[in-house]
Amino acid sequence: xxxxxxxxxxxxxxxxxxxxxxxxxxxxxxxxxxxxxxxxxxxxxxxxxxxxxxxxxxxxxxxxxxxxxxxxxxxxxxxxxxxxxxxxxxxxxxxxxxxxxxxxxxxxxxxxxxxxxxxxxxxxxxxxxxxxxxxxxxxxxxxxxxxxxxxxxxxxxxxxxxxxxxxxxxxxxxxxxxxxxxxxxxxxxxxxxxxxxxxxxxxxxxxxxxxxxxxxxxxxxxxxxxxxxxxxxxxxxxxxxxxxxxxxxxxxxxxxxxxxxxxxxxxxxxxxxxxxx
Ligand SMILES: Cc1cc2nc3c(=O)[nH]c(=O)nc-3n(C[C@H](O)[C@H](O)[C@H](O)COP(=O)(O)O)c2cc1C
Numbered sequence: 001x002x003x004x005x006x007x008x009x010x011x012x013x014x015x016x017x018x019x020x021x022x023x024x025x026x027x028x029x030x031x032x033x034x035x036x037x038x039x040x041x042x043x044x045x046x047x048x049x050x051x052x053x054x055x056x057x058x059x060x061x062x063x064x065x066x067x068x069x070x071x072x073x074x075x076x077x078x079x080x081x082x083x084x085x086x087x088x089x090x091x092x093x094x095x096x097x098x099x100x101x102x103x104x105x106x107x108x109x110x111x112x113x114x115x116x117x118x119x120x121x122x123x124x125x126x127x128x129x130x131x132x133x134x135x136x137x138x139x140x141x142x143x144x145x146x147x148x149x150x151x152x153x154x155x156x157x158x159x160x161x162x163x164x165x166x167x168x169x170x171x172x173x174x175x176x177x178x179x180x181x182x183x184x185x186x187x188x189x190x191x192x193x194x195x196x197x198x199x200x201x202x203x204x205x206x207x208x209x210x211x212x213x214x215x216x217x218x219x220x221x222x223x224x225x226x227x228x229x230x231x232x233x234x235x236x237x238x239x240x241x242x243x244x245x246x247x248x249x250x251x252x253x254x255x256x257x258x259x260x261x262x263x264x265x266x267x268x269x270x271x272x273x274x275x276x277x
Contacts, residue, residue, distance in 0.1 A: 001041040003099065004106075005242040011105035012189055012236055016162060018110035018144035021073040025143040031107055032076070035141070038103045039078060047086025048096040051079045051127045052141075060123045060138060061114070071114065074140030078104075078111075079127045082136045088252040091259060093136045094231020098193070101139060102239070110144040113137055113232075115196050115224035136228060164191050165200050170216065173206035182246045182263075186211065189240030195229035196222070202233045202258075211237060212253070212260040230258040237261060247272065 032054060039050040054076045061071040080097035082089040101111050115137040123135040167187055176184075183206055190213075195201060203216030213234055215226045234250065238261060241248060248263040264272065 001038070001044075003042075003239065003242065004103075005239050007106045008099070008102040008239045009189070009243040011102040012192055012239065015101065015105040015111070015194070017112040017194060019071050019112050019140070020145050021071075021075070021110070021140060021142035022145045023073045023075070027076060027109065027142060031109070034107060035078075035100075035104055035109070039100055042099045042103070043096060044099075045086075045088075045092035045096060047083040047089045048092035049081050050096060050100045051081065053077055053079060053123075053126050056122075056126060057140060060118050060126070061140070062119070070117070071112065071140045073145075074142050076141045077123070077138050078141060079123050079135045080137045080139075081127060081129065081133050083130075084132045084134055088227075088259075090136070090225040090227035091231035091234065091252065094228040094233075095235045096231075097137060097139070098232040098235040101194075102235075104139075104141055108143075109141050111139040111141055113139055113194055113196070115228070116222060137224070163198070167191060167204075170200075170202065171204045171206055173204075173212075174208070179206060180208070182241055182244050183211065185244050186237045186240045186246075190233040190237040193229070193233040193236045195226075195232065196224040199226070199229070201226035202230050209265075210248075210260050210262045213237070213258040215256045215258060227255075227258055234259055234261070 036052045039052045043049050057074045057077040060077055078100055080093050082093040086092060104111050118138050120135045123138055127135065171187065187204055199217065201215055201217040203214045205212040205214060213230050215230060246263050247269055248261050250259045250261055252259045
């Protein structure tokens with residue numbers, strides 16, 4: 001599936017994690033069908049897939065203790081599934097899942113990545129996993145209530161919900177005054193990516209024609225791989241690049257690096273345009 005870059009780039013700004021849903025606002029069948037289609041079609045890597053489940057969503061979040069991650073009244077959820085045989089499964093799932101989250105946002109739905117506080121065995125039985133597959137994360141989908149509960153407000157405070165680190169703390173490589181024009185736009189989009197507990201574990205190494213994403217922070221992962229968070233930032237970076245006319249290709253790299261996005265030269269880009277890609 002071709003990525004709808006402009007549509008998803010707009011969704012990057014609009015997306016926010018929402019945890020409490022309005023049981024009186026069901027999702028229209030045509031909206032569910034559109035979301036289901038993207039879940040089935042957006043699978044750019046071999047070891048990551050997504051499935052929309054419209055039954056028993058409550059059971060995936062039921063009995064989870066603590067206000068962080070307490071999801072309420074979701075009527076549907078999406079499972080982000082990784083085949084653990086893949087050496088880069090975490091970043092593949094992050095990238096793929098964020099595409100689905102941005103499409104859901106573009107469809108007017110609310111979401112919240114949930115990596116730790118859900119029941120993987122229940123989610124797994126609902127999606128029917130094959131050998132070596134695991135549900136690495138899920139998102140509820142629906143229409144959120146207004147910020148009406150103290151829990152959701154305190155949750156926003158706990159994770160310092162929407163605040164982000166400045167680029168000066170995240171970037172190494174070329175000094176800012178030497179960045180090509182597209183770099184700042186891409187990094188601003190990557191910086192807005194969601195991450196577990198808003199830990200923003202990514203760093204970016206800027207060179208003339210490439211940006212390498214790496215894991216910048218040390219310390220425990222608490223059940224959710226930092227490489228999955230980095231996969232989410234990768235998608236934001238590529239979407240913003242394409243929206244300003246820069247196309248490129250990812251090369252996955254061993255730890256602590258994650259992947260390098262190399263911009264296509266003008267001649268490769270023209271060749272691709274000629275064959276309609
Ligand atoms: C991989 C991942 C796992 C997450 N897991 C949870 C979770 O278990 N429970 C929860 O309430 N929020 C979870 N979040 C949501 C983050 O707390 C949220 O994205 C972050 O605070 C930034 O806020 P924003 O999404 O509104 O920009 C997760 C986010 C990501 C990307």
